[in-house]
Amino acid sequence: MKKNKVIAGLSVLALCTALATPTLATNSPNGKLYNENQVYSVKGYTDYTQMVNRLQQIEANSQGRVTLEVVGQSNQGRDIYQARVGTGEKVVLIESEIHGNESTGTEALLSILQYLGSSNSPDAQKIREEITLVTLPKMNPDASELDRRGNDMSWEEVVAAFPQLADAAGPAWNYYNNAIIQDRDYNGRPGFDVNRDFNPDLNYVPQASDFPGNSSKAGWYITPESQTVRDVYKSLQAEFGKVDVFIDLHHQGQYYVEGTDDLVTMSLSADFVPDPDTPVGAKYAQYADNYNFEFSKQLNLAAYNALQSLGENSPFNNITLYQQNLDLPGTALGSFALNGSGTVLFEVRGQSHTLGHKKKGQLVKAVETGLYGIINGVVDGSVEQLDASDYDSIPKTAYRPGI
Numbered sequence: 001m002k003k004n005k006v007i008a009g010l011s012v013l014a015l016c017t018a019l020a021t022p023t024l025a026t027n028s029p030n031g032k033l034y035n036e037n038q039v040y041s042v043k044g045y046t047d048y049t050q051m052v053n054r055l056q057q058i059e060a061n062s063q064g065r066v067t068l069e070v071v072g073q074s075n076q077g078r079d080i081y082q083a084r085v086g087t088g089e090k091v092v093l094i095e096s097e098i099h100g101n102e103s104t105g106t107e108a109l110l111s112i113l114q115y116l117g118s119s120n121s122p123d124a125q126k127i128r129e130e131i132t133l134v135t136l137p138k139m140n141p142d143a144s145e146l147d148r149r150g151n152d153m154s155w156e157e158v159v160a161a162f163p164q165l166a167d168a169a170g171p172a173w174n175y176y177n178n179a180i181i182q183d184r185d186y187n188g189r190p191g192f193d194v195n196r197d198f199n200p201d202l203n204y205v206p207q208a209s210d211f212p213g214n215s216s217k218a219g220w221y222i223t224p225e226s227q228t229v230r231d232v233y234k235s236l237q238a239e240f241g242k243v244d245v246f247i248d249l250h251h252q253g254q255y256y257v258e259g260t261d262d263l264v265t266m267s268l269s270a271d272f273v274p275d276p277d278t279p280v281g282a283k284y285a286q287y288a289d290n291y292n293f294e295f296s297k298q299l300n301l302a303a304y305n306a307l308q309s310l311g312e313n314s315p316f317n318n319i320t321l322y323q324q325n326l327d328l329p330g331t332a333l334g335s336f337a338l339n340g341s342g343t344v345l346f347e348v349r350g351q352s353h354t355l356g357h358k359k360k361g362q363l364v365k366a367v368e369t370g371l372y373g374i375i376n377g378v379v380d381g382s383v384e385q386l387d388a389s390d391y392d393s394i395p396k397t398a399y400r401p402g403i
């Protein structure tokens with residue numbers, strides 16, 4: 001167990017290093033950090049065409065257990081796939097690559113789908129009986145093909161789709177245009193951070209007066225990618241009554257386990273909007289009956305415990321809590337938490353432009369292990385026996401070593 005120390009002067013860290021990346025030392029004592037002058041290859045990761053082929057193979061070899069469905073199209077017309085396995089009453093929805101330069105989640109999902117589609121083991125059978133696993137791998141495929149955070153869409157295209165926005169005061173605040181962000185040039189090829197385009201009101205219709213907005217306000221479902229995920233979520237609500245669990249798979253910068261020199265392998269979080277039952281969360285009061293922070297904490301603990309069980313002093317021991325006390329209703333996690341899903345954020349170390357496919361095996365294993373921890377906890381009901389207050393004992397994240 002790592003030392004827990006209070007971190008003084010912790011700077012604000014937005015999701016996935018978001019818009020302002022804290023400056024990182026490039027020469028750490030242990031030599032583990034990246035060289036920011038070097039370009040790293042991401043060819044070791046599954047690209048869109050390879051993913052589609054792999055999903056089709058998994059479906060074909062699953063004896064009907066895995067069903068593949070095109071649930072929408074990206075702005076550039078790429079099909080967005082849903083792969084579903086299991087027939088249980090509890091629904092676990094997982095998406096990957098809402099940010100296209102965050103690739104490990106897709107690899108983990110493909111591996112899990114392969115296993116649950118083909119294995120006759122009692123464990124696999126039990127999972128298929130108890131839950132319905134719905135996955136949206138590479139849900140922002142245009143961004144994935146560009147190996148960048150934002151999708152591939154202009155404000156002009158948004159206005160063409162929603163003419164009422166012609167009178168808006170300006171483009172959405174999360175529009176990347178004429179800028180270089182995370183080493184990617186958006187000049188002439190703009191896009192939006194899709195993970196700020198969600199709204200807890202799943203029936204929201206864009207209005208000019210809600211633009212440009214900001215990070216503590218809800219998004220608008222102006223991108224086809226967020227619309228697709230929203231529509232899947234609503235269809236699952238209609239079919240099952242609720243989406244029990246929603247997990248979003250991301251990457252972040254390279255940080256440290258507080259009080260140590262150890263690089264974080266993965267951060268977790270259950271906290272994306274203030275609790276509607278608290279004064280600071282009062283603006284979300286209409287969602288108070290749905291919001292279940294305790295269950296989200298238990299789900300996070302199930303992932304954390306599974307990773308800890310891989311052994312002390314292993315990289316899988318270097319798990320921290322992501323920044324807490326956020327107010328991000330425009331994220332998929334924030335919106336779906338307010339709609340009653342237990343929610344979990346995975347933030348794996350290093351984005352593709354900083355780490356390439358180095359550490360791929362280790363990081364994919366971390367994601368897979370955490371996901372199986374959650375899945376198994378939901379399957380056997382043990383997740384609801386976990387003490388939610390233990391969530392606060394997960395080590396915090398630090399931006400410099402040893403603090």
Ligand SMILES: [Zn+2]
Binds near residue numbers: 251
């Ligand atoms: Zn991300």
